[in-house]
Amino acid sequence: MKKFLVFISLIFIFSDVFPAHITGGEMIYQYLGPGSTANTKSYRITLKLFRDETGGGAAMPGVVRIGIFNNDNNGHISLSPFDISLTSVSQVGVTPPPICMSNPPTLLYTMGTYVFVIDLPNNANGYTATYQTCCRINSLENVLTQGPPAQGEGSTYLCRIPGSSQLPAGNNSSPQFRTVLSPVCYRGNFTFDFGAVDPDGDSLVYSFCNAFNRGASVNASNVTPTAPPYQSVTYINGYSGSNPLGSGAILNTQTGMISGIAPQNAGNYVVCVCINEYRNGVLIGQHRKDFILPVDDCAIPTSTLNPVYTSCDGFTVNFQNLAPPDNIQSYYWEFGDGNTSTLAAPIHTYAVAGDYVLKLVVNRGLACTDSATAIVKVYPGFFPDFTFAGQCQNIPVQFNDISTANYGIINKWKWNFGDVASPNNTSTLQNPTHIYNTTGTYNISFVVESDKGCIDTV
Template sequence: MSVNSTTPANCGASNGSAVATVTGGNGPYSYQWMPSGGNSAQANGLQAGTYTVYVTDGSGCMGSDTAVVQAGAANATVNITSTHVSCTGGSNGSATAVASGGQQPYTFFWPQLNASTQTVTGLPPGTYSVIVTTANGCTTNASVTITQPAPLALSSTQNDALCFGTATGSATVLPSGGTGPYSYQWSNSQTAAAVNNLAAGNYFCTVTDANNCTAVINVQINQPAQLQLSLSQVNHVTCFGGSNGTATVFATGGIAPYNFAWNTNPQQNSATGLNLSAGSYTVTVTDANNCTTTLVVVITQPQQLTAASATTLVHCYGGSNGTATANPSGGTGPYSYQWSSTPQQFTQTATGLPAGNYTVIVTDNYGCTVSTAVNVSQPPQLNAAMSNVVNVSCNGGNNGSATVMPSGGTAPYAYQWSTTPQQFTQTAANLPAGSYTVNISDMNGCATVSSVVITQPAPLVVVPSGTDTICPGQAVIISANASGGNGGYNYFWTQNLGNGQTHVVNPGSTTQYVVTATDNQGCVSAPQSVTVYVYSFTVTDVNITTPPPLCSGNSTTFTAQVTGFTGPLTYSWSHNLGSSPGPLTVSPTATTTYTLWATNGCGITVQKPVTVTVNPLPVINLSPQSATGCDEVTLVFADYNPNNSGCTYSWNFGDGGTSGGSNTSHSYTQGGIYTVTVVVTSQAGCTGTASSYVTVAVNASPVAGFNATPDPATTLEPTVYFVNTTTNAATYSWDFGDGSSSLLANPVHTYAQKGVYLVVLYTSNASGCYDTAMRVVEVEPEFSFYIPNAFTPNDDGKNDVFMGEGQEISAFEMLIFDRWGELIFRTENPLEGWDGTVRGGSEIAQQDAYVYKISLRDHRNKQHVYHGTVSLIK
């Protein structure tokens, strides 16, 4: 074998090659180049140097040969000179590539800058590379880093102005970074690093370094807030001429603490000036920086307190309705008052004052006082006397009069007499006999009372005599006697008898004679009469009040009246009722007739009967009863007396219960002995009463009850647990409503199918009492729904349709979407599934995952929504 071809390695790279040619031996051949070159007949990527190739044939025979790869064209050597950025953030750096060696001419390429010049300028800080290529294509890479100085940074120190509005501040700028030395230029034209005599404000300093890089800093000189004084509280002098004023100032701004100075004598040095009289005061405040300001404080005083007075007179002598009013001025309101009255008064106006001298002390809001004397006067005492009194001439007349004469008080006067109607003049006229008072009041309402008695003669009275009863044809003497009045009497009679004191009369029938008398003053007596009765022989009517029917044992009353049978009568009754016309009270035990006989003075008699009807009382018999029962005992009560037909009944069962009717019943809920009373009223209104006793024993019944859990049960959990809540029971019997039963107290029952079952619990106790409880137990179907996650629509009869399976579904919708959101199937029939076709077509959709949305309602109308994916598998 031999190596018969090589190519040199150029530009110092690994790009040489060698080719081995084999003759002889038995193929196939394997190759191995050393120290590198690979395992094929041609070795590539070789640097300049010597290489050996080992060849092995198909029989294991080995041969070798050596090849020399020569060095080709050389690379250039590259150095870079540079200038750095002068100021931070600048772009004035530059770089120059200097090449030597290799074959000229050279070409230069700066890849970051896409520049092909030997020198690049305007460079910001950074690392830059250059590729230098010789004339025969060899390349050399070199790089350079362009730097920048540290940033020119400025800081400062400053001292603020001491007082508001002064130029006492200073500032110093401290540079770092950049390239020293530094120069300074302030916005107030100063050129040193430190400046003085600065007022409050903003100052700008521009610093320039040796590379002419600049930075600007703003220095703010502050000043204290303006030192100010304000008046926070002032208390002026309270009383005229006093010195109890105070004032408090409040300092703001400047620098605390503060010192105060008042121009008082002696000087005061606190924020509050004390014991100040009226006037102007200057207070000076000095802060910690010795800054000062002043404030003028004016202390005032009220006008001098004075009090004038005004009074009203006492209206009536000895009265106490005088008033006095103090009218203060000056001082400081509000005012308080103290009067020397008894009791003392403390209002501006004192009231209810009797006549006299008073003193009022007025005190203003600050306790300043002034005293004023006040006199309250009164009028003379009001009196009255009677004059010109005229008495009544005839008894019962009204021609009396009286005049009252007032004195004292305050005219004019008003009068009010106690006459009927009242009179309001000084003289009261037309007065009947009697005592009168007159109230006299003056213009101030002061009053006095005077009285007078108006007399009259005794009443003129005439008294006739001669009243008698005569039989027809007889005569009788009548006469009259007068008294009272003024004497000198005259008499006048009616029935044409004329004047005269005495007359003889013989009337044919009962006659009334009237007589009047007059005295010497013309006073007339009241007429009086005398009647002469003449018996009659006929009776117009005899009337006896008919009593209503009464009940046995009761009483009734009746009265007799005879008319047309003149003259005095005498009466006689049967049954020993006496000699009075009535009213008479009788109490017959049976229906009875009573007879009256009436006789006049002439011996004529008349009779009249009256019947009193007596109704019997109802009779009822009650017998004692006894009974035993559960919860309540019902007894029957009845009246079996046939004579009580048509009667009404009122039963009282002794426990507060009542009833009516001849036959009734009553239920007792509590055991005991009860008195039963019945009142029977007949149609005639007569009542009979009967009572008896009943003995009742009431045993408590069980109170049946139970709970069922769960309620409702379901077809998946059909077992119901019954919890017995019955009280007072000994035995239990259950009917579960499905043909099953139990005698347990708390049974457990499993229902075979859904439905609504009426469960009944029968209970009893040792007393033989029982109770029943019932309730409905429902076994509901249980909602369920299952959805597969894949199906295979290949018509093999197995899993060909995608659909959910469940029970108790009342409303349904299923939607199928492809992965792009297109609706490809919809149904509202829960028994209809998706057969894999698109919108009812004939082709099965591609194998993929499809999105379903199933909405349905269960048997309780609860909404269920299911989202998911189903895989269609072919």
């Protein structure tokens, strides 16, 4: 009985600790030259696993199991899978946080590498090398996690080696992502480098993509990988593979730099970036890196504005910084008409209609300063309205736009006749007609827009 209890305890300990430390991975391949036998090529395959040293849990795996699949038939090659021992462990570089960051996070990550060399016969569709594990850290803000063991989503890290169909001539080594970390504060401006270097000088195009889930096994180690294709993890809370950090974050498709406004909640976010690799304008492969990005409860002085402010009902506009007030000691507003303010949330009245450039500088003249600009469009005197004639069933009802604008012209209309059963329930004409086939009361919605940016609904 004692032996049985000890065995069960070890299972739960292992299941709890393994998902808590691996925070991402990348697998690369390097062409080394012709293989040792005819019609083969030699490759060095490297799996990189990233570990959060502050999160506790098990050490970097001493051995990983990597499967290699022949894409011509989707089967394991001879002797696959391969058990590969840990080759080296190195510390991941970290960009120091700004001196004015409040509550700076401790970023302490290591990268374990698992390296082996293999000769692969030439074929048409190439090969896929795959490593899989049951779990991801718990919890995640954008991907399903329900606690161990393996009740949430797992991980698949892979590389695809092109065959003659993708690369009729020449040879190729995969791109390699850079491995530098930067602190990211929730709700704040940030940059995070997902750029890569290509040893062959090929053109690289970056995109967000779905992270892959585990295969058939729910074990944490010694998993024999399943053959491709692989399924996406389950995204939650409105996030997706193409939108892993919310609408405020963008990926530069040419550099791999992620920037913008961080998510509104602190936590861990799965981010997967894919690289399409082009040679002479022809796609020859795709590479990927899957990493769990920590977004921390920290802050730096940030100036954030809406891109455009539009006032169509008066000359007075309210402004405020959209970023958190942490460590902001002063505000300096320029309203674009020669007037300024040092209030945190000023109310400004413009003298004449027009377009203005708004600028906000926080901590002006201090060590930690930031600025943002926006366009202010002031065009009061915009009055949407309409009339209609006719209230009989099966007879056209005439709708007429009688909206007025003191500035610019009204150039867009969108009607919703409230007749959900009708295939012609909407119109973008200025003065449309609509036939109601059923008696009743209908709620009409009318959206009007001008060339000055004014928009309103009646």
